[in-house]
Amino acid sequence: MTQNEIDFICKNNSFIKELISQDPVKLLFKHGKDEGKKLLIGQIASRQRIKKKLPSWYDNYNLIFLPGLSLEQSSSEDTATLKAKLISGKHLLDITGGLGVDSYFLSHNFEQTTYVEQNPELFKVASHNLSSLSKRIRTVCDDGLDILKSSDADVVYIDPYRRDSSNQKMVSLADCEPNVLDIQPLLTQRKRITYIKASPMLSIHSTLEELQDVSEVWIISNRNECKEVIFKLQENQDSAVKVRTFNLGLGETEEFEFELSPNVKTDISFSEPLTYLYEPNASILKSGGQDFLAKKLALNKLHPNSNFFTSSEKVDDFQGKSFEIIEVLTPFHPSLKKGRFNVISRNFPKKANEIEKKLKLLSHKEDYLLATKTIGEKHIFIKAKLL
Numbered sequence: 001m002t003q004n005e006i007d008f009i010c011k012n013n014s015f016i017k018e019l020i021s022q023d024p025v026k027l028l029f030k031h032g033k034d035e036g037k038k039l040l041i042g043q044i045a046s047r048q049r050i051k052k053k054l055p056s057w058y059d060n061y062n063l064i065f066l067p068g069l070s071l072e073q074s075s076s077e078d079t080a081t082l083k084a085k086l087i088s089g090k091h092l093l094d095i096t097g098g099l100g101v102d103s104y105f106l107s108h109n110f111e112q113t114t115y116v117e118q119n120p121e122l123f124k125v126a127s128h129n130l131s132s133l134s135k136r137i138r139t140v141c142d143d144g145l146d147i148l149k150s151s152d153a154d155v156v157y158i159d160p161y162r163r164d165s166s167n168q169k170m171v172s173l174a175d176c177e178p179n180v181l182d183i184q185p186l187l188t189q190r191k192r193i194t195y196i197k198a199s200p201m202l203s204i205h206s207t208l209e210e211l212q213d214v215s216e217v218w219i220i221s222n223r224n225e226c227k228e229v230i231f232k233l234q235e236n237q238d239s240a241v242k243v244r245t246f247n248l249g250l251g252e253t254e255e256f257e258f259e260l261s262p263n264v265k266t267d268i269s270f271s272e273p274l275t276y277l278y279e280p281n282a283s284i285l286k287s288g289g290q291d292f293l294a295k296k297l298a299l300n301k302l303h304p305n306s307n308f309f310t311s312s313e314k315v316d317d318f319q320g321k322s323f324e325i326i327e328v329l330t331p332f333h334p335s336l337k338k339g340r341f342n343v344i345s346r347n348f349p350k351k352a353n354e355i356e357k358k359l360k361l362l363s364h365k366e367d368y369l370l371a372t373k374t375i376g377e378k379h380i381f382i383k384a385k386l387l
């Protein structure tokens with residue numbers, strides 16, 4: 001995007017504002033021959049894509065957007081706001097600036113912030129936005145690794161690019177750009193703290209084997225969907241890794257933490273389903289910390305691979321879904337046919353959608369059918385009410 005195009009979009013943002021709720025395809029059909037209007041309709045389409053992800057940027061008509069991957073790969077306002085509460089220091093250096101979402105939200109807790117992006121077109125757009133949002137962010141168009149080598153920043157943030165040249169999504173840190181595994185000594189030199197954002201698809205355990213000096217791992221979900229995994233790196237880190245899990249968007253943020261240490265084992269108890277049943281939230285399940293949570297709350301597990309927990313007394317404020325068990329049935333019991341249930345299948349040979357289809361089920365807000373296996377190696381269906 002050229003500077004002229006940026007100026008044109010800013011000057012004509014009333015067109016964008018007026019037509020923001022309209023279908024961009026229909027608008028293009030009507031105005032597509034006018035190059036200027038085509039550019040503005042592109043902005044409408046981009047804005048519509050970020051409406052839920054970045055609501056305050058969506059509402060800000062001084063900002064402009066570059067269609068494409070930068071919108072998809074940016075952090076959301078919710079996750080960036082959470083990170084801003086957890087990350088602070090004097091000088092933040094974001095070496096993979098992208099759209100600038102993380103730079104902007106994290107900058108609130110720093111005296112100085114430097115945003116670096118190597119893609120000149122994206123840099124131009126993000127620089128325009130960041131200068132309109134904040135006077136305290138310095139923007140640099142360069143290779144972030146070169147800037148990192150000479151920077152005095154006490155905190156570094158890296159959100160590597162997660163696509164290869166054939167547009168495949170990549171989940172290992174070694175496949176992302178930059179490859180942080182190649183520059184490990186730089187990440188903690190001069191006592192700096194580095195935060196690396198990774199895809200939730202990535203295996204935490206294999207990454208911990210590759211990445212040195214990890215002091216904390218954060219797993220961030222929004223409405224029970226895992227969005228980000230953050231690795232915090234500190235010089236000479238040799239104690240147990242602290243794992244922190246967050247689940248945003250369902251009222252108060254659910255938070256749970258535990259220490260990951262090869263010597264710490266959880267001796268969890270098992271039982272058949274009792275009166276209440278629990279499913280930990282997506283962040284806890286991703287972290288592998290469900291047995292630590294269950295142990296803390298004195299819950300029994302249904303089966304080593306089921307990740308459903310049970311108790312006779314109700315546990316309040318469980319970090320995940322809590323159910324009251326209505327009835328335990330044999331799988332595909334005829335009484336369930338054409339019923340209204342949400343189905344969850346864990347450690348059961350058929351997936352939720354297959355069960356729904358076979359029993360011709362319709363969905364329901366609170367009534368659940370849980371398909372699983374018990375400690376007696378028996379497959380069961382549990383009719384349960386969401387609490």
Ligand SMILES: C[S@@+](CC[C@H](N)C(=O)[O-])C[C@H]1O[C@@H](n2cnc3c(N)ncnc32)[C@H](O)[C@@H]1O
Pocket residue numbers: 070073074075095096097098099100101102103116117118119122142143144145159160161162177178
């Ligand atoms: C996943 S995006 C970052 C998104 C950003 N955190 C946000 O919330 O908007 C990664 C960005 O890093 C940039 N990048 C990758 N390697 C880089 C490098 N060595 N120097 C500077 N930028 C780099 C890519 O061009 C891409 O825009």
